[in-house]
Amino acid sequence: MNNESKKEKPSFGYEKMPYRYVAYYRDGKWCDGELTTDEKVVLNESAGVLQYAQTCFEGMKVFKTKDGSIVVFRPDMNAERMCDSAMGLEMPPFPKDRFLEAVKQVVTANREYVPEYGSGAALYLRPVMFGTNAVLGVKPCEEYQFRLFASPVGPYFKGGVKPLKLKISEYDRAAPRGTGNIKAGLNYAMSMRAITEAHREGYSENVYLDPATRTKIEETGGANVIFITKDGTLVTPKSNSILPSITRKSLLYVAEHYLGMKVEHREVYLSELKDFIECGLCGTAAVIAPVASIATESGTIEFPSGEEKAGEYLTKLRETLVKIQSGDIESPQGWLVRIE
Ligand code: PLP
Ligand code: COI
Numbered sequence: 001m002n003n004e005s006k007k008e009k010p011s012f013g014y015e016k017m018p019y020r021y022v023a024y025y026r027d028g029k030w031c032d033g034e035l036t037t038d039e040k041v042v043l044n045e046s047a048g049v050l051q052y053a054q055t056c057f058e059g060m061k062v063f064k065t066k067d068g069s070i071v072v073f074r075p076d077m078n079a080e081r082m083c084d085s086a087m088g089l090e091m092p093p094f095p096k097d098r099f100l101e102a103v104k105q106v107v108t109a110n111r112e113y114v115p116e117y118g119s120g121a122a123l124y125l126r127p128v129m130f131g132t133n134a135v136l137g138v139k140p141c142e143e144y145q146f147r148l149f150a151s152p153v154g155p156y157f158k159g160g161v162k163p164l165k166l167k168i169s170e171y172d173r174a175a176p177r178g179t180g181n182i183k184a185g186l187n188y189a190m191s192m193r194a195i196t197e198a199h200r201e202g203y204s205e206n207v208y209l210d211p212a213t214r215t216k217i218e219e220t221g222g223a224n225v226i227f228i229t230k231d232g233t234l235v236t237p238k239s240n241s242i243l244p245s246i247t248r249k250s251l252l253y254v255a256e257h258y259l260g261m262k263v264e265h266r267e268v269y270l271s272e273l274k275d276f277i278e279c280g281l282c283g284t285a286a287v288i289a290p291v292a293s294i295a296t297e298s299g300t301i302e303f304p305s306g307e308e309k310a311g312e313y314l315t316k317l318r319e320t321l322v323k324i325q326s327g328d329i330e331s332p333q334g335w336l337v338r339i340e
Pocket of ligand 1: 245246
């Protein structure tokens with residue numbers, strides 16, 4: 001890649017970076033990891049990941065601040081969640097300190113690819129773990145690979161911050177006592193049909209309901225959902241089968257402590273949608289993407305914030321989060337990890 005193309009704003013897609021970190025789990029322990037230039041993975045045809053989807057992943061962003069420093073947003077939270085995901089799939093957790101060391105090594109080795117301050121882009125980090133040995137009967141693998149690679153990314157949704165049109169999916173995302181609360185690859189595999197159908201119908205994403213009663217809002221295929229009430233309260237849906245979004249947790253804190261808003265993390269009923277004045281999606285990739293409308297079986301709910309731009313509250317939340325991430329305003333202790 002030449003210097004010119006490095007400056008272009010990327011879309012949300014994979015671009016091969018010079019270095020990634022790889023570590024192997026064999027004989028009951030994680031071996032020492034190292035950086036490699038090889039982006040390819042060679043697997044047995046019967047590897048656990050291929051047969052029974054024994055894999056989980058994470059997503060983090062790296063930013064450049066005004067003074068040119070390089071910072072990672074809350075990687076300790078991703079390290080922790082990846083351990084939870086691994087345990088949920090009977091995989092050996094990758095130790096948190098080694099996860100953070102891998103982050104440091106990969107960012108340092110690819111530091112010239114971190115997009116410029118204020119560009120709206122970031123270097124996305126994707127840690128992934130998968131079962132590598134051959135299995136035929138259904139059982140956990142004995143050998144695994146942990147890999148952490150990077151790719152410069154721009155906005156997840158085409159159109160940047162133009163409000164999205166969503167639909168309530170007829171499909172369910174995660175069972176009540178299933179894998180919805182961990183970042184298992186299988187959660188995304190089962191959303192492929194639903195997202196393809198939604199796109200074909202002209203929607204950007206699906207909102208999934210709780211499968212047991214189909215009366216409560218869970219989340220979308222790749223982000224949590226957030227709402228603003230008429231009195232300016234930030235409401236985020238609560239359920240055991242929602243992925244605990246680090247962005248959502250951060251926004252609850254920002255709303256309360258930076259913007260003086262009231263916050264509620266609680267069950268949200270489908271019947272309440274009509275009462276909210278703003279709606280958005282939040283996640284590492286999505287940041288905060290405003291939502292214009294949600295199509296339901298009994299008609300489309302259009303949020304008063306409209307189709308043209310984000311509403312006042314989500315705009316303030318997004319601006320504050322982005323300023324924290326790029327070091328423009330002081331961040332809570334430990335949120336930004338500086339890469340020297
Ligand atoms: N929900 C799902 C299903 C996701 O894939 C993601 C993305 O990571 C999120 C929520 C947002 O989580 P986070 O804010 O930790 O990126
Ligand atoms: C992220 O936001 O990091 C994710 O993993 C979501 C995915 C749909 C790209």
